[in-house]
Every structure is written in C-alpha cells, then in structure tokens.
Amino acid sequence: MTVTHISTPFGGRSMTLAMAARQIDVAEKAANQDHSEPLDKWDLFRLICEARILVGVSDRSLTVLNALLTFYPGKELVEDQGMIVFPSNKQLSLRSNGMASATLRRHLAALIKQGLIIRHDSPNGKRYQRKGSYGQEDATFGFSLQPLLARATEFANMVYHIRAEKAALKTTREQLTLVRRDIAKMIEMALEEGLELGQGASWGELHDQFRDLVVRIPRKADILELKPLLKEFEALRDLVNKSLENHLNSEQSSANESQSERHYHNSKPNIYFESEPASKKEVEGKSEVNQDRMKPKVRSYPxxxxxxxxxxxxxxxxxxxxxxxxxxxxxxxxxxxxxxxxxxxxxxxxxxxxxxxxxxxxxxxxxxxxxxxxxxxxxxxxxxxxxxxxxxxxxxxxxxxxxxxxxxxxxxxxx
Structure with a gap:
C-alpha cells in the first residue's frame, strides 16, 4: 500500500478533512491512470469551463485557474516534469486581469476546495523553487496542477453528460414546438370552418385546454419538467387529429350514402314502347343529367x-x-x-x-x-x-x- 504525502497549509490557515480527502483521491487517481501521453492544458481547461457547474466553480475562479496555467511551461501537462507553479501574488493578479489580492485569495481557496489545485506551502509560506548544487530542481513550493491531470477523465465524462443532456433538451423543445404548432393550426382551421366536434364538446373547449398547457411551460425549464408536458401536448394533438379524422370520415360516409341513393333511383330504367324518337326537350333533359355527372360538387379544404x-x-x-x-x-x-x-x-x-x-x-x-x-x-x-x-x-x-x-x-x- 502506497502512503500518500498530505500537504498542509502554512500559518494560521487550518487543515480540513475535505482537503486531506481531496489529496488522497488525487493521488489514487494519478496512480491508477496511464498518463504516458501528455494532455494539452488548454483543451483540459476548456473541458473544465464547459463542466463548470458540475465542478462547482465560478467564472472568476476559472480566470485564476487560467492565469495559473500560463505559468506552467509548455502547452502539455506532463506528470514526470513536476506540476507545481509558483507565481507571486502580484504576477498572478496581473494575469488575472488585475484582480484584487483579497479576491484572488478567495478564488484560490475555491479552486483548492473543489480539488482543482493543491497548495504546497514552503516553511515560510513563500512560493519559490530551490535549486540543488548542480542547478537541478531540489524543491518547489506553490500550487500543484496535478489534480487537473488526475481528474482529466472525470472532466471529460462530465462534459459528455452535459452535452447529452443539452441535446436531449433541445430535441424535447423542438418536439414541443412542433406539437404546439400542429395543435394551434388544426384548431384554428376547425374554428374557421365551423366544424362540429360532437359528443357535447366544442373546439373552443379544446382551444382552452391547449392554452392551459401553453401557460404551464416555464421560460427556463429542464428536461424533467418538459417531458411530462410534452406527453400531455401529444395526447391533446392525438385527440384533435382524431376529431378531424372522424369529421372527414363522417363527411365521406354521408357523401357515399347520398351517392348510393342517387344510383338506386337512377337504376330504374325508363321503358318506352313508342317507336318515335325522343323529343328535343327530353334530349336536353338527359344532357343536363350528364352535365351534372361531369361536374360533381366538391368541398374546399383550408x-x-x-x-x-x-x-x-x-x-x-x-x-x-x-x-x-x-x-x-x-x-x-x-x-x-x-x-x-x-x-x-x-x-x-x-x-x-x-x-x-x-x-x-x-x-x-x-x-x-x-x-x-x-x-x-x-x-x-x-x-x-x-x-x-x-x-x-x-x-x-x-x-x-x-x-x-x-x-x-x-x-x-x-x-
């Protein structure tokens, strides 16, 4: 079992159990992950920005993290090269868009609390790097960026779930928009045409149900709120669609019955015993019947x-x-x-x-x-x-x- 070295803060800053737990967690993740291939620090930073809500940091805290990354040499994070940066508060403030010292300290504490960086304080609380007798790095005190590398997979998974949730929310909103449009246009058409709904109901009542559903849509809703609403809208759309279909089928049935009755009356032949040709008036009458057949009465649709x-x-x-x-x-x-x-x-x-x-x-x-x-x-x-x-x-x-x-x-x- 590997013993994890836990770094404690300098001076009057107290050590908390959460800080110790974070350091142990980072050490375990770093030991279990293969970082043979370096990670682009700015790609990783963009992932953290996208998952900011789940990570639990503010945009101002990310400004400070961005400034810390600028002090790390090179573009790629490599574990075996040492991952501690040691800028002074003055330099860190300048690269954080001139952030005040008190504000800077507050956001550094937030980054430490959320496990994005670890503080490695020197005996006197200063940040520096000590060289050995041959110029090699002997000890470095400052802020360790190792948690970023250790939690890279975690950040990627956060972003994946956020993007999937956004895509699902977008799809649900699109479906809700289409259903609302269908219901609104079909009810409007039915009201303009004066169609009858039957069974003691009216299109005005369906319109009222539709408006009641519309006002229940929150301006900023998540997918958990929109899914049940979408089901109610779809049920109302099916009812409206079924009502229109029943109306059209009823009209078609009535037209067929009328046509069958007309064919029944016309099926009785007119038998003439006289050998004389039909009169001009009779011929014109038959012509009018044929013209009626040639121009059937049709119904226009909206x-x-x-x-x-x-x-x-x-x-x-x-x-x-x-x-x-x-x-x-x-x-x-x-x-x-x-x-x-x-x-x-x-x-x-x-x-x-x-x-x-x-x-x-x-x-x-x-x-x-x-x-x-x-x-x-x-x-x-x-x-x-x-x-x-x-x-x-x-x-x-x-x-x-x-x-x-x-x-x-x-x-x-x-x-």
Whole structure:
C-alpha cells in the first residue's frame, strides 16, 4: 500500500478533512491512470469551463485557474516534469486581469476546495523553487496542477453528460414546438370552418385546454419538467387529429350514402314502347343529367391544412412560400409538367374536380412520388373516380397528416 504525502497549509490557515480527502483521491487517481501521453492544458481547461457547474466553480475562479496555467511551461501537462507553479501574488493578479489580492485569495481557496489545485506551502509560506548544487530542481513550493491531470477523465465524462443532456433538451423543445404548432393550426382551421366536434364538446373547449398547457411551460425549464408536458401536448394533438379524422370520415360516409341513393333511383330504367324518337326537350333533359355527372360538387379544404399535410410543395414555389391558393395552383402546375402529366389529362381533372382540388391532389402526389409509377395514369384514375362521385381528397390529406405526425413522434424529419 502506497502512503500518500498530505500537504498542509502554512500559518494560521487550518487543515480540513475535505482537503486531506481531496489529496488522497488525487493521488489514487494519478496512480491508477496511464498518463504516458501528455494532455494539452488548454483543451483540459476548456473541458473544465464547459463542466463548470458540475465542478462547482465560478467564472472568476476559472480566470485564476487560467492565469495559473500560463505559468506552467509548455502547452502539455506532463506528470514526470513536476506540476507545481509558483507565481507571486502580484504576477498572478496581473494575469488575472488585475484582480484584487483579497479576491484572488478567495478564488484560490475555491479552486483548492473543489480539488482543482493543491497548495504546497514552503516553511515560510513563500512560493519559490530551490535549486540543488548542480542547478537541478531540489524543491518547489506553490500550487500543484496535478489534480487537473488526475481528474482529466472525470472532466471529460462530465462534459459528455452535459452535452447529452443539452441535446436531449433541445430535441424535447423542438418536439414541443412542433406539437404546439400542429395543435394551434388544426384548431384554428376547425374554428374557421365551423366544424362540429360532437359528443357535447366544442373546439373552443379544446382551444382552452391547449392554452392551459401553453401557460404551464416555464421560460427556463429542464428536461424533467418538459417531458411530462410534452406527453400531455401529444395526447391533446392525438385527440384533435382524431376529431378531424372522424369529421372527414363522417363527411365521406354521408357523401357515399347520398351517392348510393342517387344510383338506386337512377337504376330504374325508363321503358318506352313508342317507336318515335325522343323529343328535343327530353334530349336536353338527359344532357343536363350528364352535365351534372361531369361536374360533381366538391368541398374546399383550408390552405393551411393542405400545407401541413404536403410540406414539400412549398419547396417548388416562388420564394419558397405559399400564401394563397393562387400560389398553390401555380406551383402545382409547375410540378405537373415535372411529373410529365399531359395538358389534356390536367384539364380533364380540372373539369371533373375543380382547379383547387386538382392542386391538392398534385401536392399529395408529390408527397408520395416515390410510390407513384405513372403520375399521369394515376391522375386519370382519380379523375374517373371523381366523375363517378367516388373520390374525395379528404382521406388523402388525413393519411398524409397522420404519416407526418408519426414521423415527428419517431424523430424522423419531414421534408
């Protein structure tokens, strides 16, 4: 067992058990660590600065430590070269930006208390280096920097945990921002459209719940405070998303029932026993029925909802922003040419669905472009379904919104 030499302070300064424990701890760490490769003293100092809170020192104390390091010759800390620096208070004060003597002594005591340096006092309390008869170093009295080298791994681990915690906090804040944005925009859209929530509830109540959560977010919060809040926001977002999905599914179901009823009435054939051709009035009546089939009634969706479901379309717009429906229509027309959709197929889709609906469809196709082999053929199929009243862009939008939400939950970036 190696006996550790414990250095005691000069004069009226008392020795404490904590000081002795620190010196023994440093000696044990130095004995157990391999310092065959020297460490850059300034790299080590930067680690200590980054871990300052965990180390337990102030920025002014680090100013004094910085000054002490300037008295160590060379850039690298090497244990076998002696690690004691012995500046006078005057020189140390000058390199500490002119720090007052009383303040200097206080911060030196703080560095000693936190185990960053060890005091090696001479018999008379002065700091100096005594040479032998042949000029070799005989004894040095001052401040030992050995704890810095002995605790290098400890400081590196502190910085690793600090950086990991900061990264986790940043990720949590980003997720919280995205969830808040999703909830705010979806509730705003629902209120503007006058959608009904059902079951005796209202979108205004959901908005109040949202505001109650927002005011609970502290200005300076750690990850332990934000994690539970994030879960509550995600639960509210899922509720809002589910409510919108139920509303769109209800509309689609109502439209299908209406269409089925219309097909039922039209399925009864009109049998004419007369051999004469139909009158002009009858022909015009049939023509009006065909025109009604060619132009089905469509429902417009809020632009904000479309952009939330199809974020990639903004990349192709002028200036990278879409503010109005005109911007979306012009942008999707450009995407249409990029997809190779013929003008005839494009015009037929507009005739069947309307220009805004076609713009939404093309924006949705852009989000799923990696899965659509023939954009032109895909649009023609949707056009035929629209003519038969068997297509709505609502499910497409909701499916994309669900996909984006899942990507955000799983930490996958949405372009």
């Amino acid at each position: 632009l904000g909802m479309v952009l939330q479901a199809c974020p990639q379309v903004s990349i192709y717009s002028t200036g990278g922003q879409i503010r109005h429906w005109v911007d979306l229509i012009q942008t999707t027309d450009t995407i249409r040419t990029m997809f190779g959709i013929s003008p005839h197929a494009y015009e037929a889709a507009i005739e069947a669905m309307g220009q805004e609906q076609v713009a939404i469809v093309i924006a949705c196709m852009l989000e799923r472009s990696d899965k659509i082999v023939s954009p032109g053929g895909y649009l023609r199929v949707l056009t035929e379904k629209a003519l038969d009243h068997d297509f709505s862009v609502g499910p497409m939008l909701m499916a994309l919104m669900r996909t984006n939400l899942e990507h955000q939950k799983n930490g996958v970036g949405v372009a």
